Amino acid sequence: MRRFLVLRVVGKLLIPFMLLFALYVQFHGDFGPGGGFQAGVIGAAVIVFYALIFGLPAARRLVPDAVVESMVGLGVLLYAGVGVAGLVFGGNYLDYFVLGADPVSGQHRGIFWVEAGVAITVSGVMLKIFYMFAGRRRALEDQ
Amino acid sequence: MTLAHLPVLVVVVPLIAAPVTLLLRRPGAAWGIAAAACAFSFAAALLLAAEVAARGPVSYQIGSWPPPWGIEYRLDVLNAFVLVLVSGVAAVVAPYAWRSVAAELPRDQVYLFYTMYCLCVAGLLGMAATGDAFNLFVFMEIASLSSYVLIALGRDRRALLAAYQYLILGTIGATFYVIGVGLLYLMTGTLNLADMAARLPGLQTTRPVLAALAFITVGVSLKLALFPLHLWLPNAYTHAPSAVTALLAATATKVQVYVLLRFYFSVFGLQLVTETLPMPEILLALSLIAILSASLVALWQADLKRLFAYSSVAQIGYITLGISMATKEGLTAAVVHLFNHGITKAALFLLVGGIALRAGRAGFDRLRGLGHSMPLTSIGIVIAGLSLIGVPGTAGFISKWYLVLGAIETGRWWLAGFVVVTSLIAVAYVWRFVEAAYLSAPGKRTPAPGESPPVMLVPAWLAVAACVYFGFDTSFTVGTARRAAALMLGEGP
Secondary structure (H helix, E strand, O other), X not given: OOOOHHHHHHHHHXXXXXXXXXXXXXXXXXXXXXXXXHHHHHXXXXXXXXXXXXXXXXXXXXXXXXHHHHHHHHHHHHHHHHHHHHHHOOOOOOOOHHXXXXXXXXXXXXXXXXXXXXXXXXXXXXXXXHHHHHOHHHHHHHX | OOXXXXXXXXXXXXXXXXXXXXXXXXXXXXXXXXXXXXXXXXXXXXXXXXXXXXXXOEEEEHHHOOOOOOOEEEEOHHHHHHHHHHHHHHHXXXXXXXXXXXXXXXXXXXXXXXHHHHHHHHHHHHHHHEOEXXXXXXXXXXXXXXXXXXXXXXXXXXHHHHHHHHHHHHHHHHHHHHHHHHHHHHHHOOOEHHHHHHHOOOOOOOHHHHHHHHHHHHHHHXXXXXXXXXXXXXXXXXXXXXXXXXXXXXXXHHHHHHHHHHHHHXXXXXXXHHHHOOHHHHHHHHHHHHHHHHHHHHHOOOEHHHHHHHHHHHHHHHHHHHHHHOOHHHHHHHHHHHHHHHHHHHHHHHHHHHHHHHHOOOEHHHOOOHHHHOHHHHHHHHHHHHHHHOOOOOHHHHHHHHHHHHHHHOOOHHHHHHHHHHHHHHHHHHHHXXXXXXXXXXXXXXOOOOOOOHHHHHHXXXXXXXXXXXXHOOOXXXXXXXXXXXXXXXXXX
């Protein structure tokens, strides 16, 4: 891939904007189409794009396997943690009403962290699947 | 405060344990977390069962959204009983898994095993606890997807094929279930099971509701392995790791039986299922074929694990036979057998796992003279086998007794005879083990004398002891089952 100068330069130019778009989809999910799942997929797609241009080993240096696997667990833990926070603040499980000063801001805060958890896990799972499929031939050769 | 939140904590604690085991990455720590979470769930389930028995149904509103808009967890005698079975088996299998999984899985996959184990337990408990039809589907998927992975972790490459088979059939089952729920939602505008039941009268003979009943029946029957939809089960049980087989055989199909009971008797209602439609006749015919054919097939298996897998199909036939009677005795038999067969199969598969550890596999050629080399394991299999047959003094007898009572009560003496005669086939397949273990000289492939390690033997013997205990003290099992049967037949709580 070293030879494709145009691809490499355009890729490097585009990647920051793609990441920004992922964040936009994440945080604008409250008001328009979007949310954690879509943002997580876009975020993972950025890394997949990077891997296609610069090669899988470069992508694995950028986002190591251990990080990807931790993301899978962390997102779920964050989601479940919001539920437990509801318990701690005196409500039921996944009760967002008690998370803020008034019920509306509580709902806002609750769904914000839940969506963050979804985004982390979804992009983790997407990358894990991509790494496993893309690394399949190498894993077989190693044996 | 905590006590009020138990209905959700019983599910959430294993669910949170799953990502924690994934993040810890260390086999020992992952095992500790998983075992502690299962033990917590068991304690919580026992407390809940006591609470429900004393004060009636418990309702919990997730996110403080009142039902029918929000998701409600609703526990009555029936599903509190199922929670006790599932969490109890999970809590017994978890310590056992320590050695068994270390021996059967590559070291770098062990922590992932416990992640999947926690997810599977959380899914099964969630299915039992929830009072929301769609939430039930989500938990069904959690339990199923994790069990496909657990089965695929088997040592043998055939485990992959077995998991794939189960994946295809299980997905069809879940899809059918969700299509049925979709149709019900279309007609009633609600997903809350209790609310659905309140809105269904008057709509019961409309075509979408009948289609929903058909889809849910076929979908759930696939998952509970009712003949002829059982084809995934023998391979999945045979090739899965020993601890997984014990967990799934004792819990997964039983929770699906609960789902069927819930939809038939709490949602669709007795009248539609038993009087308007010929469901009892269909269930009866399929159960009879399941019992007879699977027992006969079990007789010819060359592997003990596979033999007991086929016997599971037959035993599920006894449960659905009880459901098909739709009388108080019949439903009591079904609910009691759900529990008794669960603990019996847990005991058997845990002990077979011990043989697999010492002998590699549990083929009959390796069982010759096992009574001398592994005396405790062998006698345990014989005792649990007696419970499988239904010999007085074991848990299995209690279930068969109520089945026979139910058959006589509905005036079908031939059915009572059928239950007794098919139990004789169970005698024959359990005898095959006795013959190999006690009446044959040790062969070349018999393992050297020595038991499986105590950490595996003690949980297995706990399950064996439960088989005997619940054969004598039936106040918990039969008492709860009678109340559940009364509840299902609408005779008050």
